[in-house]
Amino acid sequence: MEKKYSTIDWENLTFSFRETDRMYISNCKQGEEWEIGNMQDFQNLSISPAAGVLNYGQGLFEGMKAYRAIDGSVVLFRPKENAKRMQMGARRLGMPEVPEDIFIDAVIRSVQENSRWIPPAGKGTLYIRPLLMGSGPILGVSPAPEYTFLVYVSPVGPYFKGGLKPTSLKISENHHRAAPGGSGGVKAIGNYAPGMVPSKNAKSEGFAEIIYLDAVNHKYIEEVGAANFFCIKNGVISTPELTGTILGGITRLSIIELARSKGYEVREEKIDVEYALTADECFCAGTAAVVSSIGSIKHGDIVVEFCNGGVGEITRDIYDSLVSIQNRKSEDVFGWMMEIDV
Numbered sequence: 318m319e320k321k322y323s324t325i326d327w328e329n330l331t332f333s334f335r336e337t338d339r340m341y342i343s344n345c346k347q348g349e350e351w352e353i354g355n356m357q358d359f360q361n362l363s364i365s366p367a368a369g370v371l372n373y374g375q376g377l378f379e380g381m382k383a384y385r386a387i388d389g390s391v392v393l394f395r396p397k398e399n400a401k402r403m404q405m406g407a408r409r410l411g412m413p414e415v416p417e418d419i420f421i422d423a424v425i426r427s428v429q430e431n432s433r434w435i436p437p438a439g440k441g442t443l444y445i446r447p448l449l450m451g452s453g454p455i456l457g458v459s460p461a462p463e464y465t466f467l468v469y470v471s472p473v474g475p476y477f478k479g480g481l482k483p484t485s486l487k488i489s490e491n492h493h494r495a496a497p498g499g500s501g502g503v504k505a506i507g508n509y510a511p512g513m514v515p516s517k518n519a520k521s522e523g524f525a526e527i528i529y530l531d532a533v534n535h536k537y538i539e540e541v542g543a544a545n546f547f548c549i550k551n552g553v554i555s556t557p558e559l560t561g562t563i564l565g566g567i568t569r570l571s572i573i574e575l576a577r578s579k580g581y582e583v584r585e586e587k588i589d590v591e592y593a594l595t596a597d598e599c600f601c602a603g604t605a606a607v608v609s610s611i612g613s614i615k616h617g618d619i620v621v622e623f624c625n626g627g628v629g630e631i632t633r634d635i636y637d638s639l640v641s642i643q644n645r646k647s648e649d650v651f652g653w654m655m656e657i658d659v
């Protein structure tokens with residue numbers, strides 16, 4: 318174990334999986350209540366080949382981070398919001414909802430028992446991955462008879478190489494992420510595999526990610542890969558409204574609240590791609606990406622550059638304000654941070 322630790326290079330963390338020491342696991346039969354689970358050594362699962370999650374994708378994930386603050390303490394960012402979102406997803410996918418207190422206890426214990434993997438302040442964070450899935454066997458397409466809720470963690474660095482450095486994105490012309498009435502508004506595992514090939518193709522052409530337009534009109538911006546989109550024009554911040562096809566990010570919600578408290582006008586609205594291309598600044602936001610400045614967008618044959626390829630003033634202001642709350646450089650006026658004893 319010490320050997321694993323001594324080989325951590327905190328300077329060069331990337332956003333990739335790294336096995337840690339311990340994980341949380343709990344099981345629940347359909348129709349019964351969740352009980353407090355157990356911590357165990359990180360290990361592979363033993364699961365029926367007929368498990369609902371393997372055959373029909375009955376599964377949800379969450380993504381959150383434990384931050385090492387500048388005072389050395391360890392904090393979570395709005396964990397109740399993740400618990401609530403997973404409950405919403407469980408209702409959509411016919412799974413038993415994990416109670417908020419069990420969810421938060423699981424996250425806290427997973428951080429505590431892997432505390433040596435929390436990177437020093439400024440070097441990275443401990444990414445936390447709660448998973449809820451139909452683990453019992455089922456042959457017909459219907460909810461599984463048994464469910465597993467687990468949490469594992471992994472130390473990570475920045476999601477986009479270069480951090481705030483502006484990224485080049487491309488509008489996806491042939492693919493959409495989610496359709497009205499589908500599951501785009503929850504973190505259903507099945508929402509992500511269809512985006513892998515489009516994203517990989519864009520990366521091979523030199524783009525950092527793709528931007529999805531809505532599936533009905535192919536006109537309004539929805540999301541950037543697995544992050545929410547924002548644009549700023551004449552000082553007004555706009556982000557796509559939540560219509561059920563967009564994942565309601567906790568970073569998105571926090572940026573809306575934070576920006577309004579700083580006096581910015583923030584609109585949740587349909588964003589026509591043509592409007593976004595005339596914006597002064599664009600960025601995307603999520604737990605993994607934090608706030609990532611968008612340097613250019615390619616749409617068909619047109620490439621539009623923002624801020625001459627630099628980071629916009631308001632984007633930087635939002636980024637600084639959010640990060641300084643998360644690392645406790647500034648006061649937690651919204652009551653967003655939860656300290657963990659480690």
Ligand SMILES: *Cc1c(COP(=O)(O)O)cnc(C)c1O
Nearest residue numbers: 543544545564566567568603604
């Ligand atoms: C997780 C996710 C986000 C960001 O949500 P946060 O709660 O801010 O991390 C945005 N879009 C998609 C599709 C996601 O899966």
